[in-house]
Amino acid sequence: MIKSTNMIKRIKTRKLHIGDVPIGGDSPISVQSMTWTKTTDIPGTIAQIRLLHFSGADIVRVAVPDMPSAVALKQICSQTSMPIVADIHFNYRLALEVAPHVQAVRFNPGNIGDKNRIKLIIDRCKEFKIPVRVGVNCGSLESKFEDKYGQTAKGMIQSALYNIKYLEDLDFRDIKVSLKASDVQRTVEAYRGLRPLVDYAFHIGVTEAGTRFHSTVKSSIALGSLLLDGIGDTMRVSMTGELEEEIKVAKAILKDSGIVKDGVNIISCPTCGRLEADLVSAVAQVEHATKDIKTPLNISVMGCVVNALGEAKSADVAIAYGKGSGLIIKKGEIVAKLPTKELLPRLLVEIDKLKDDNYDTA
């Protein structure tokens, strides 16, 4: 008995669909992003949607700031099979215009205001069977909540409940909710705080997380913490100007938090004074050789014996470097003792064999 049990007890939420992508319930956690072209630039926007598709995104959001954008979005939707979410603020007519063409709408009833207009949008969503994301953002709270609570997690939770109530009063429950702040603590606090109060699926993300490096760290901390709590049904990593990287980081968060088991996981020691081989180069070669493998494989590449044999037990295949020679270990069994320079080629052969086996992806 080597592997640990999964500590994550995912919180069950009400299921909805954005196009053919299920969200909530027991659905896989989906990954989404947003185009940053002008939406009226139809070929440019379609190119970004395609880039996101090939990067592995499941859903794409597109801004609809005005009527020309709404008209353009209609054309864009006719030219892509990706599920599209229209991002709408203030103007209810934009929602009415795009609802027949998109797979979801993000709007906050509170920033539409008038109840009749909200009812018009919801009737339209019901007619075309599309869900709504209530997207609360700490930077644009309704003033009554900001005045009372400040730009806090509590303010975001109160805003979400208020916006959700608008929809529930219209007997509409095809809802997901986001509560984004530009820092980790308010974001985590808000999602944790709202989770026990509603059963809607959560779209999780840190907003305006900054550039590549800090967004990677902020999003990993916040989304990782929430996912470990079992919170989160769909996610977005927000990064200034980087579409492919957003998806790469989102998928890494899912994999490195242990939620998704696909592909290769390399366990390699940080290198230290006990090192018996050029580990950095060996790991780089293994990483390169295995980057396209979809089979879930744990590969351990360790530079000395202190932890190598132990780590090898949890690995599908492992190298344990020793003085002048080392071991190839498969599922805890030593299968070869070889001179150092023969270890890496042999590991790659063993990986090749393993990836062709029909692995259980459970």
Added chain:
Amino acid sequence: MIKSTNMIKRIKTRKLHIGDVPIGGDSPISVQSMTWTKTTDIPGTIAQIRLLHFSGADIVRVAVPDMPSAVALKQICSQTSMPIVADIHFNYRLALEVAPHVQAVRFNPGNIGDKNRIKLIIDRCKEFKIPVRVGVNCGSLESKFEDKYGQTAKGMIQSALYNIKYLEDLDFRDIKVSLKASDVQRTVEAYRGLRPLVDYAFHIGVTEAGTRFHSTVKSSIALGSLLLDGIGDTMRVSMTGELEEEIKVAKAILKDSGIVKDGVNIISCPTCGRLEADLVSAVAQVEHATKDIKTPLNISVMGCVVNALGEAKSADVAIAYGKGSGLIIKKGEIVAKLPTKELLPRLLVEIDKLKDDNYDTA
């Protein structure tokens, strides 16, 4: 009232010192790493210690796999003022040899075994007033725990308690504890599980976390989650073959989780179809211009009005781009409305003024 209260309630631990670096209690969370030169390569090891010092590390660990390394470490310690932790396995004589020269020892009593030998080490640590890290690693659990619990968080916790007891039986409590696994879930589960059972400071880290990208994500998730829980007194990001990057990521985790307030925090939107400016380039310029500022400053650079005014309220200084022009906002007050091309130069002027102010670093 704009800023949120800090959600982190740091768990108070028993304080110790590694050289002049306090750990636990109310001490700042320190950052450490480990050299990966052969320890017998004295100039090489000193060069890595120096690199870590200039990267911002507080403490450096050095492997002592054999007696020549122990002898070399003595010389290394005489040539550096960095606090040095000797990493020792199996051989008690190595600990006796280095104890007079280093600022801490990491060893697991269970892998020394013989009680008399453990007592010799502890007597030596008492004599030279140096603490011990009990460093449990999921890949090298004592077989009695691995047989019973597998390589699980529970196995790590039991191993830690068993190793701690050896030291407490010798009336030694100058202890910190680590519980590292090569994956996020077991790591987080182990530290959370042990936290209520002892009052010792925790050294937190994911072991063998892999190469730069995945280590950044894994360490951010695991260490970030723990830090948000108030767990962790000193930390290491483990990364195959990257010393400066380890420290950079560790410091980013502390800053982006909101624990450390130093330096500039840039809030920039992910760009979308509402964008009114070349935000990517603007943010890159702000990031470059502010990279050496130590004053805690929140700078917001937003591409449209939807969230810009809200975010600007929590920022020390902000740009909100609009159509053809935009606003400069200081602490929520609009101080200038300027044509787009004048916004960035003005922001940099305002940042310059702010960084010279005597900011409260609380």
